[in-house]
Amino acid sequence: MALDLSMPILVVDDYQTMVRIIRNLLKQLGFEEVDDASDGTAALARLKSRKYGLVISDWNMEPMTGYELLRHVRADESLRTTPFIMVTAESKTENVIAAKKAGVNNYIVKPFNAATLKSKIEAVCGA
Amino acid sequence: MLFARKTRDSAPERPSPAVIHELVEIAEYISHLRQEIAALRANEITRDRIPMAHEELGNVLEATAGATNRIMASAEEMLSLPEDADYRVNVEAKIYEIFEACAFQDITGQRISKVVEALRQLELRLARFANAVKARDESGVDPSEADRRGRAERLLLNGPQIGGPATSQDDIDALFA
Numbered sequence: 290m291a292l293d294l295s296m297p298i299l300v301v302d303d304y305q306t307m308v309r310i311i312r313n314l315l316k317q318l319g320f321e322e323v324d325d326a327s328d329g330t331a332a333l334a335r336l337k338s339r340k341y342g343l344v345i346s347d348w349n350m351e352p353m354t355g356y357e358l359l360r361h362v363r364a365d366e367s368l369r370t371t372p373f374i375m376v377t378a379e380s381k382t383e384n385v386i387a388a389k390k391a392g393v394n395n396y397i398v399k400p401f402n403a404a405t406l407k408s409k410i411e412a413v414c415g416a
Numbered sequence: 417m418l419f420a421r422k423t424r425d426s427a428p429e430r431p432s433p434a435v436i437h438e439l440v441e442i443a444e445y446i447s448h449l450r451q452e453i454a455a456l457r458a459n460e461i462t463r464d465r466i467p468m469a470h471e472e473l474g475n476v477l478e479a480t481a482g483a484t485n486r487i488m489a490s491a492e493e494m495l496s497l498p499e500d501a502d503y504r505v506n507v508e509a510k511i512y513e514i515f516e517a518c519a520f521q522d523i524t525g526q527r528i529s530k531v532v533e534a535l536r537q538l539e540l541r542l543a544r545f546a547n548a549v550k551a552r553d554e555s556g557v558d559p560s561e562a563d564r565r566g567r568a569e570r571l572l573l574n575g576p577q578i579g580g581p582a583t584s585q586d587d588i589d590a591l592f593a
Contacts, residue, residue, distance in 0.1 A: 306484045313492065380583040385591055395592055398585050405585065412592075 292414060296342025297322040301332040301358065302376075303350045307399075311345060311376070314403045318410070329353025333361055336368055343414060348377040348384075356388060363392040372413040376401070452548040456541050465534045472527040479527075483520035490514050 298320055300311045308325045315323050324339070326332035328350040336344070344362065346355040353361075355375055362368045375388050378399040385396050394413040397405060431439075494510040497503060545551070 306481065306488070309488055313488075380585075380588060382583045382587070382591075385583060385588050389591060396588050398583075398588065401585070 292319075292411060293342060294319040295322060296320070296414070297324060297339060298343045298345060299323075299332060299335055299341045300325045301327075301329065301344065301346035301350070301355060303327050303347065307347065311406070314406050317403050318407050329355060329358030329361070332358050336362065336371070341371060343410065344371055344373045345376055346373065348375055348379065348388075356391065359388065359391050359393055374409055374413060449549060452545050456545045461538060461541070465538065469531045469534050472531050476524045476527050479520045479524050483517045486517040487514050490517070 298315060300308050300315075300323060302308050302311070302325070305327075312323050312325070324335060324341075326335050329346075330353045332344070332346065333353070335341075344358075346358055348355040355377070359373055359375070362371055362373060369392075372394045373392070374395045374397060375393045376397045376399060377384075380396075380398045388396055395409040397409055490510045490513040494507055497506050497510075
């Protein structure tokens with residue numbers, strides 16, 4: 290199954306530079322419909338207003354972290370199947386396992402390149 | 417009457433040599449402590465060095481963000497340049513903008529060096545003071561910090577590891593295989 294390049298993607302990160310990097314990488318991969326949010330609370334509001342094909346979220350954000358956002362998404366009947374990739378600079382095994390238990394579909398360690406992002410999107414969105 | 421006479425007649429009790437010796441030691445210790453506190457120059461630290469470190473780090477943050485934005489803007493503009501006769505000239509112009517933006521590293525390096533030096537001074541003075549007063553750390557956590565730390569430990573990560581990720585991307589991939 291080929292990737293649906295028209296699917297809207299939500300990028301959640303409190304660093305605008307990182308949002309811009311991910312946006313450009315997604316653009317390079319052919320995705321044009323990219324929205325962003327600066328933390329979990331803002332992301333939840335966006336997720337309720339539009340159907341996204343994928344969420345790419347940082348972990349460390351305030352007031353709502355990416356981990357909390359993930360738990361909210363998985364607990365919400367209308368959002369629970371939305372593919373979710375965590376992107377973070379920290380990668381202790383226990384945190385990766387915690388995210389996996391909470392229902393994350395994949396986990397990327399920063400810094401990363403377009404090829405890594407592409408392979409994870411393909412793995413999660415079923416290319 | 418009897419009491420009054422007795423009080424008037426009796427001389428004040430002289431402290432024992434052991435007590436005098438102990439009081440002298442306490443006085444010497446207090447004097448030493450005052451010298452060590454003065455050497456700590458706490459006012460200078462809080463008035464000059466810490467605010468300087470805040471300001472320098474704030475400037476570093478601003479400079480790196482500004483440079484990153486300039487570099488990314490140039491790269492984005494390069495990607496959308498029309499492939500006409502001026503393409504090479506226009507690409508070169510954008511590349512030179514990127515070179516110019518990279519000059520931030522020299523300035524931020526100098527700013528960070530100043531902060532490192534301030535921290536080194538602080539460390540030296542605190543170590544000397546702790547050694548002089550034989551300080552021992554109080555156990556437990558400051559109550560005002562407890563909530564913040566608790567939340568950070570439960571929900572936030574500690575940021576990038578020094579020397580690379582704690583778990584490699586390959587190992588993480590294996591967990592999701």
